Amino acid sequence: MPVIRQQRFPRARASVRAARQFAGDALAEWGVGERRDDIRLCVSEMAANAVLHGAPAGREFCVRLVREEGVLWIEVRDSGPGCPVVEYADPEAQRGRGLWLVTALADEFEVRDEGVGKSARAGFKTGIS
Incomplete structure (x- = not known):
């Protein structure tokens, strides 16, 4: 049975x-x-993406951690429009690498349309049960 922790952030x-x-x-x-x-690190990058690009002014975003047998999921959900895009930034660029880092570190990454807003989800295979 999965174990879940979640918290909302401004x-x-x-x-x-x-x-x-x-x-x-x-x-x-x-x-x-x-x-x-x-x-x-992936929680930081996904939360920063929600703060900078996802959550509308005056709204919150939610971070959810789900521990299942052999995998740990990070989910960051916000109510803003649009869909996060993994970018391959120019080497001289000062930003634009956050989700690229997440996809490089995580075993799985997906973005789901939630009707109102979206969820970005990263999975990490671990030895946990």
């Missing part, structure tokens, strides 16, 4: 750090050490 830059801390706390509680840094 559309604010400080929420990226708070989301990373939330994920780190959940991983520690679950005893997940394997791939911990990769998972926390």
Whole structure:
């Protein structure tokens, strides 16, 4: 049976750090050490994407962690329009690599239309049960 932790965050830059801390706390509680840094980095990148591009002003976004046998899922959902795009930024660009990093580190990545908004979801194969 999956174990789930989720928390809502305001559309604010400080929420990226708070989301990373939330994920780190959940991983520690679950005893997940394997791939911990990769998972926390991906939470940061996905939360930053929600803050900068996804959640409308005055709205929140939600970070959800789902622990299933052999896999840990990160889901970041916001109510904004549009769909995140994985970009391959120019080497000189100052931004635009966040979701590229997520797809490079995660074993799976997908974006789902939620009717109102969307969810970005990354999966990490682990030895957890």
